Amino acid sequence: MMRSKAVRRFLSHPLAVVGLLVLLLLLMMALLGPVMVPYSPEKTDFDALQRPPSQKHLFGTDELGRDVLARVIFGARISLTAGLVSVFVALVFGGAIGLVAGYYGGNFDRVLMRLMDAMLAFPFLVLAIALAAVLGPSLQNTMLAIAVVTLPIFARIVRGQVLTEKTREYVQAARAVGAKDWSILIRHLVPNIAGPLIVQTSLSTANAILAEATLSFLGLGVQPPTPSWGSMLNAARGYLAYAPWMSLFPGVAIFLAVFAFNLIGDGLRDAFDPRLNR
Amino acid sequence: MKKLVLLISLIAGLALAKTTITVGLDADPPNLDPVFSNALVDRQVQNQLYDKLVDLGSDLKIIPMLAQSWIVEESGTVYVFKLRQGVKFHDGTEFDANAVKFNLERSMTAEGSRRKGELSLVKEVKVVDKYTVQVTLKSAFAPFLAVLSDRSGMMVSPTAAQKYGKDFGNNPVGTGPFKFVERKRQDKIVLAANESYWQRGLPKVDELIYRPFPDDDVRLANLLSGAATVISPVAPKDLNSVRSNPDLNLFTFPGLGHQGVWLNVTKGAFANPVLRRAFAATINRETIDRVVFLGTALPSNGPFAPGSLGYDPKIAVPKQDISLAKKLLADAGKPGGFSFTLLTAPGPVLTQLAQVYQAMAAEAGIQIKIEQVEFGTLLDKTDKKDYEAALLGWSGRSDPDGNIYDFMRCGGPLNSSGYCNAKVDQLLNRARTIRLAEARAAIYSEALKIIQSDLPYIYVYHPQITIGASKRLAALPLVPDGILRFKSVEVK
Numbered sequence: 001m002m003r004s005k006a007v008r009r010f011l012s013h014p015l016a017v018v019g020l021l022v023l024l025l026l027l028m029m030a031l032l033g034p035v036m037v038p039y040s041p042e043k044t045d046f047d048a049l050q051r052p053p054s055q056k057h058l059f060g061t062d063e064l065g066r067d068v069l070a071r072v073i074f075g076a077r078i079s080l081t082a083g084l085v086s087v088f089v090a091l092v093f094g095g096a097i098g099l100v101a102g103y104y105g106g107n108f109d110r111v112l113m114r115l116m117d118a119m120l121a122f123p124f125l126v127l128a129i130a131l132a133a134v135l136g137p138s139l140q141n142t143m144l145a146i147a148v149v150t151l152p153i154f155a156r157i158v159r160g161q162v163l164t165e166k167t168r169e170y171v172q173a174a175r176a177v178g179a180k181d182w183s184i185l186i187r188h189l190v191p192n193i194a195g196p197l198i199v200q201t202s203l204s205t206a207n208a209i210l211a212e213a214t215l216s217f218l219g220l221g222v223q224p225p226t227p228s229w230g231s232m233l234n235a236a237r238g239y240l241a242y243a244p245w246m247s248l249f250p251g252v253a254i255f256l257a258v259f260a261f262n263l264i265g266d267g268l269r270d271a272f273d274p275r276l277n278r
Numbered sequence: 279m280k281k282l283v284l285l286i287s288l289i290a291g292l293a294l295a296k297t298t299i300t301v302g303l304d305a306d307p308p309n310l311d312p313v314f315s316n317a318l319v320d321r322q323v324q325n326q327l328y329d330k331l332v333d334l335g336s337d338l339k340i341i342p343m344l345a346q347s348w349i350v351e352e353s354g355t356v357y358v359f360k361l362r363q364g365v366k367f368h369d370g371t372e373f374d375a376n377a378v379k380f381n382l383e384r385s386m387t388a389e390g391s392r393r394k395g396e397l398s399l400v401k402e403v404k405v406v407d408k409y410t411v412q413v414t415l416k417s418a419f420a421p422f423l424a425v426l427s428d429r430s431g432m433m434v435s436p437t438a439a440q441k442y443g444k445d446f447g448n449n450p451v452g453t454g455p456f457k458f459v460e461r462k463r464q465d466k467i468v469l470a471a472n473e474s475y476w477q478r479g480l481p482k483v484d485e486l487i488y489r490p491f492p493d494d495d496v497r498l499a500n501l502l503s504g505a506a507t508v509i510s511p512v513a514p515k516d517l518n519s520v521r522s523n524p525d526l527n528l529f530t531f532p533g534l535g536h537q538g539v540w541l542n543v544t545k546g547a548f549a550n551p552v553l554r555r556a557f558a559a560t561i562n563r564e565t566i567d568r569v570v571f572l573g574t575a576l577p578s579n580g581p582f583a584p585g586s587l588g589y590d591p592k593i594a595v596p597k598q599d600i601s602l603a604k605k606l607l608a609d610a611g612k613p614g615g616f617s618f619t620l621l622t623a624p625g626p627v628l629t630q631l632a633q634v635y636q637a638m639a640a641e642a643g644i645q646i647k648i649e650q651v652e653f654g655t656l657l658d659k660t661d662k663k664d665y666e667a668a669l670l671g672w673s674g675r676s677d678p679d680g681n682i683y684d685f686m687r688c689g690g691p692l693n694s695s696g697y698c699n700a701k702v703d704q705l706l707n708r709a710r711t712i713r714l715a716e717a718r719a720a721i722y723s724e725a726l727k728i729i730q731s732d733l734p735y736i737y738v739y740h741p742q743i744t745i746g747a748s749k750r751l752a753a754l755p756l757v758p759d760g761i762l763r764f765k766s767v768e769v770k
Contacts, residue, residue: 044637046569063515063630064569064637137650219624224648225633238495238515238626 006195009271016267022260026076026253033073041066041074042225050243060245063235064225071227072249078139078228079257082221083209086143087201090150095197097151098158099185103166113159116152124149128211132220139228142221146211150204157200161193195272199265206261213254229254297769298485299751301762302497302509306464306490311447312432313385316392318673318760321429323467323488325761328452330431331359331378332423336757338586338676340423344373344433344453354418354713361409365476367435368457375405380436382413385429395684395691396425418711420718424677455481455765464490475765482768494626501526501746507769508747508754510762513627514571520746529745530574533760534674536581536681538738539620539635539667544696546666547618554733556606557618557667560639562598563738570631575739580726581672581681583740585758587715588678588722593730603642615643621660621668623653628669635669660694670694671741676759678722679710686729697734 010016039057045065053060059068097116101109119127131145165171166189174184215221216230224231229250236246307320312328315321333343345359365373382403385393399422402414415422425431438451450458453476456469467488471481489506491497494513500506502523512520512528521528541548541557548554563577579595582588607613622632629650636646646667651659659665672692675681683706684690688698705725712718729735743760752768 044633046565046634046637049569064633219629219650223650224629225636235626235629238513240495241519242515 006271010267013267013270015263016270019260019263019267022256023264026080026257026260029073030076030080033076034070037067037070037073039067039070041070041227043067043070050239050246052243053245059249060243062232062246063239063243066225068232068246068249071232072229072253075227075229075232075250076253076257078222078226079209079212079230079254082139082143082146082212082228083205083257083261086146086208086212087150087204089143089147090204091154091197091201093147094151094154095158098155098160099162099189101155102159102162103181103185103189109159112155116155119149119152120156122149124207125211125214128215129218129220132215137220137223139222139226142212142215145215146208149211150208153204154197154200157196158193161196162189165189165192195268199269199272202261202265202268206258206265209254209257209261296484297482298487299483299507299764299767299769300487300489300500300505302489302491302500302506304490304492304494304497304511307467307488309447310450310458310467312429312434313388313391313393314444314447315429321759321761323469324429324432324450325454326456326469326486326764327450327454327458328432328434329365329454330428331426331433332431334424334427334676334757334759336755338758340427343431344378345426348423350713354420354711355415357413357415357422358406359411359413361411362476363409365453366474367438367453368451368472369435369438371435371437373433373453374408375411377433377436378411379403379405380439381433382430384434384439393430396421396430396680418713420710420713421675421677421679424675424680427676456486477765481765483764486764498746501748504748507751508745508762510743510745510760512744512746514574514744516746517572517574517744525749527747527749527751529747529754529756530742531756532576532583532585532758533741533743534583534586534676534681534758535672536578536583536674536737536740537575537669537671539736540660540665540670540694541667541734541736542663542665542695543732543734544663547616548666550610551732552606552610553612553616554736556603556610556642557639557644558596558733558736559599559603559606560642560644561596561635561736561738562638563595565598565638566631566634567739569634570627571739571741574742574744576742577738578740579730579737581685581737582678582722583674583681583758586674586676586678586681588681588719590719590723590726593723593726598638600641603644607642607644615645617645617647618666619647619649621649621651621656621665623656623669624650632669663694663696668694673760674758678718679706682706682722682725683710685735686725693734695734697732699728699732702728702732 043066048061048065050063051057051061057067059072062068097112101112127149128145131148132142135141135145171184171188174188212221213230216228217234221230222228232250233247239246303319303322305319307323308317309315309320310323312324329344331343331345332340335341344362346362347360349358361375367373385391386397386400399415399417399419400413401416404412406412433453435451439446442449455472455475457472459468459470461467469486471484491500497509498516501509520526541554543549567573567575567577577595580593607615620632622628632648636648639646660668660670672681684692687703687706702725705721709718709721750770752770754767755763
């Protein structure tokens with residue numbers, strides 16, 4: 001009942017619907033794009049360097065004669081994968097830490113949360129760059145670095161929610177009928193704190209996509225010739241005056257993806273807001 | 279009345295305005311002490327601070343500097359230098375034969391000296407009289423004067439060197455046209471004109487400021503905005519925009535260096551010479567020049583740049599030959615190709631270059647995995663032979679020995695491949711002792727033929743020196759070593 005109300009409220013939020021549509025478009029591009037574009041994103045053509053957009057190459061070609069459209073489309077796979085996977089990992093591990101810390105409390109809670117505070121004390125990107133530099137440049141390591149720096153955010157949110165929820169009657173009732181701790185945590189607590197988590201997941205995904213682009217821009221992400229929006233921007237940066245299409249299209253793609261997740265996040269926040277529930 | 283005073287002081291101010299040249303470099307010089315310096319960019323600043331015993335002319339001939347003349351004995355082992363008189367260091371002490379002896383011995387014996395290798399054949403430095411020095415070598419060493427035209431020949435003040443010790447690099451004192459004022463790491467190095475320079479009327483500008491701009495685009499932007507008077511290098515992609523700018527001059531000319539690919543012969547796929555040849559056959563040097571360097575690099579197949587001794591125009595530059603590569607792969611039992619990791623330092627040009635190699639090798643079925651590592655890590659890995667292939671070149675020296683000896687001899691300090699061939703060693707050692715240019719060149723050609731067939735290194739191109747400068751800058755000498763010599767430069 002409450003679910004369908006949330007869905008209805010989300011759908012009545014026009015900007016959130018726009019965000020959802022843009023996201024669906026990007027997802028479709030990532031899934032079906034390679035079928036629609038006749039070029040491989042890694043195929044070089046040394047006789048067609050930095051051609052401006054034309055009918056043959058809708059987004060033009062880059063410094064090695066590769067089709068920018070094909071690379072933007074393939075880059076969507078990398079960027080969306082990086083964003084979603086890293087946030088999923090952060091959600092699972094951060095969520096687990098928050099659950100047990102909030103539920104059991106005591107010294108256990110204190111140690112874990114001070115650890116999370118220590119991680120949050122570092123600026124998000126600085127820590128991500130440091131981790132990626134130590135782990136070595138690759139897509140997996142980039143996702144790992146982003147997951148690690150995102151994790152404390154989830155741990156804090158979940159812990160806070162658990163602290164208020166665990167005193168509620170339904171938890172006490174479950175305990176009274178002899179439910180085990182893990183069953184209370186997973187079956188009862190998680191569904192009841194899902195709202196803020198979903199909102200945070202969406203917002204964090206936007207951040208993660210931006211972080212992946214930043215790390216790739218700095219050469220710490222995917223290794224060439226695999227395209228990612230960030231690494232495309234990095235290569236294009238020097239040609240801003242001579243071949244602006246090389247940076248325009250990956251830049252627009254990053255903008256759209258981050259914008260979409262932020263709009264969706266906003267819409268979800270309103271949809272789950274209990275104060276609007278009455 | 280007040281207005282008049284203002285006007286006069288304004289005019290006087292204009293007449294007395296300091297002329298400053300701001301130089302944009304691609305890195306911050308790590309160490310200005312010639313004995314401990316091992317970075318190319320150090321030499322840009324050092325050459326203004328220190329005079330050398332001899333200098334290099336635009337035609338790569340050795341010309342007098344602090345040594346006015348010299349005599350080499352027939353055996354090639356004894357050099358007698360007559361020194362310029364009345365030259366003073368920036369700290370007021372006098373330059374004489376004792377200073378030369380001090381400097382050469384400091385380079386040869388100081389702990390951690392980077393000059394020990396090039397001076398290893400020096401047996402004795404003797405002060406004959408106040409302005410005459412005799413250097414005796416253990417055996418004939420043809421590159422000796424060329425060595426003295428670089429950091430080994432830079433004369434620092436013995437008083438200052440003793441006073442500052444290891445910290446001399448932060449308090450450099452020489453006899454050069456400019457003296458040290460201050461430096462802020464990663465920001466700027468400020469030099470001021472040496473008013474008592476021994477060449478009358480020089481230098482012609484008051485101040486020289488060096489600023490590091492590692493990013494190509496930032497360096498260019500500083501030149502375009504006038505914040506830098508001159509920059510070097512100019513990235514290939516920006517050559518046209520400098521060339522077409524009415525306020526700027528672009529200078530490009532062949533340097534002394536070479537670039538290419540190191541192959542580790544001690545382990546992995548490239549321990550097999552056939553696979554080394556197969557990869558080399560996929561390389562299209564013309565394409566690299568056209569795509570990455572926009573026609574400003576010189577495709578080559580050797581370590582010696584045109585114009586330097588040892589350059590042999592008869593040595594052919596191989597063409598790309600994919601069918602040969604495939605045949606060699608089949609011979610090596612890898613008809614489907616193989617894969618290897620190519621190490622490269624970061625940076626847009628190197629990234630582009632690595633991907634061009636990758637695309638060319640793929641045509642023969644050879645898969646290249648690119649790994650970008652920080653430059654220090656790259657040097658460390660190649661030193662330890664912990665790699666398969668690496669993009670790494672050499673800035674070049676004026677004497678051919680400096681471009682090949684330490685790289686290709688067994689156990690040479692810059693031999694990143696682990697390559698060892700007794701015949702090559704013998705030829706390279708022999709070439710050092712011969713003074714006759716033609717005979718030396720012939721020996722280098724012979725050694726190079728062996729190296730080209732063994733392929734521990736694939737020579738691919740000679741980079742050009744690229745300088746972008748304001749048109750206000752006049753009389754900048756263009757020397758193939760790429761060092762900007764500012765002593766006679768004027769600002770209009």
